Amino acid sequence: ILDRGDRMGLPFPVFLFCAWTAWRPWTRVVNQGGSAIRANGALVERVYLPRAFFALAITLVSLIDFVFMVVALGVLLVWYGIAPGVGLLMLPVLLAIMYAFGLGAAYLSSAIGMSLPDIDFVRPMMVRAWFWLSPILYPSSVVPEEWRNLYYLNPMAVVIEGTRWAFTQTPAPPLQAWLIGASSAALVLSGGYLYFRLREPHFADLM
Secondary structure, X not given: OOOOOOOOOOOHHHHHHHHHHHHHHHHHHHHHHHOHHHHOHHHHHHOOOOOHHHHHHHHHHHHHHHXXXXXXXXXXXXXXXXXXXXXXXXXXXXXXXXXXXXXHHHHHHHHHHHHOOOHHHHHHHHHHHHHHOOOOOXXXXXXXXXXXXXXXXXXXXXXXHHHHHHHHOOOOOOHHHHHHHHHHHHHHHHHHHHHHHHHHHHHHHHO
């Protein structure tokens, strides 16, 4: 377990659970949203409705996950006597970055999966690998400074560090983390959605 300096002065359960509060809803969007077209194959073949709706519906449902995670985190914060800070005002921005990234990844993997069904087996492994590329068990500060801007291309870095800041008043992510993370998430969302729309007319034929 990390020493107290490595976990930003927080008890380890709080350090970890702040990250999990953001991580769990994101993984649900990517994993379930990415397989939503095949999971709803009967509707795709028989009824016309915007196919993008399926991943979006998973995203909306995952908000319930987030609410329950925040409630559990609140209990943990009360137990340890930790008060949230002004960073809570930035929570909608953090959610926007998280869901833009998750939804874009879901659209992209969903579209690819219609031609390459094996991606349903690869996707969970990629999510597990992303776990280690995100500051869940460690803070971003352990990443060498010269590599940190590259590290912030992972939008979950600013989301997780921002969540810790919002709920526990740890140092806020630097400005470049917000700018790089938000830009990366927007790029994944726009690219994933455009590719999804490009492939959408062929979905029914590929079921």
